[in-house]
Amino acid sequence: MTQQPGLIRRIDATGIPLLLARLGVGGMFTYLAIMKLLNPIHFLKALRTYGIMELVPYWGCNLIAVVLPWLELTCAVALLLGIGIRGAALLINGMLAFFTPLLVVHALELLHAGKFAAFCAVKFDCGCGTGEVFICPKLAENIALQVGALIALFSASRRFCLAALCACCQGRCGTSAPPAGMVPTAKSSD
Numbered sequence: 619m620t621q622q623p624g625l626i627r628r629i630d631a632t633g634i635p636l637l638l639a640r641l642g643v644g645g646m647f648t649y650l651a652i653m654k655l656l657n658p659i660h661f662l663k664a665l666r667t668y669g670i671m672e673l674v675p676y677w678g679c680n681l682i683a684v685v686l687p688w689l690e691l692t693c694a695v696a697l698l699l700g701i702g703i704r705g706a707a708l709l710i711n712g713m714l715a716f717f718t719p720l721l722v723v724h725a726l727e728l729l730h731a732g733k734f735a736a737f738c739a740v741k742f743d744c745g746c747g748t749g750e751v752f753i754c755p756k757l758a759e760n761i762a763l764q765v766g767a768l769i770a771l772f773s774a775s776r777r778f779c780l781a782a783l784c785a786c787c788q789g790r791c792g793t794s795a796p797p798a799g800m801v802p803t804a805k806s807s808d
Contacts, residue, residue, distance in 0.1 A: 633777025636703075639769040640779075643710060644697030646763060651691035653747025658683050664745025668720045686713075697770060700779025707770035714767065718760045725753040 629635060654661040662683035665671055671679045689709065696706035725740040734740045738754040746756075776782040 633775040636773040636775050637778045639766040640697045643766040644694045647690050647694035650747045651687045654687035701781045707767045710767040714764045
């Protein structure tokens, strides 16, 4: 008697959760990266508000402001195309895991400074490329992006991914072994 896969595995096997996660996270990170690339000086100034740049030499701050948006864009395009999904999702998860707590700390500093009456009323430019945002919707957005990136990281499906299509095509063209489940047939020499 074979054991049937659980509900989560069956849903994952459809490829739909991965596709939605890739399109959502990849699309959002593409937009945010482009906004930062269009104005790297503004992004650098926003990064300085978190107080972590004092730990980095001045040239390192400039390097971060230039490299980080390109890294975001590279990961976003990889997710959108379905190439290197796990690596891209891991990097995006790392960026979100680093910057989301910084958002909370900065919002709490502004709240305790008496500039705002309530936590959800805190509004500032987080450096994400979207201008001033309220903290509660921004945290919800970051959590949704984190969940999407985690789905992309742990999904076993590769349906609707360019990498799976390329692997299948390579198998038919004879440049590599056929994909799993495909048995090569012997050609007759008539």
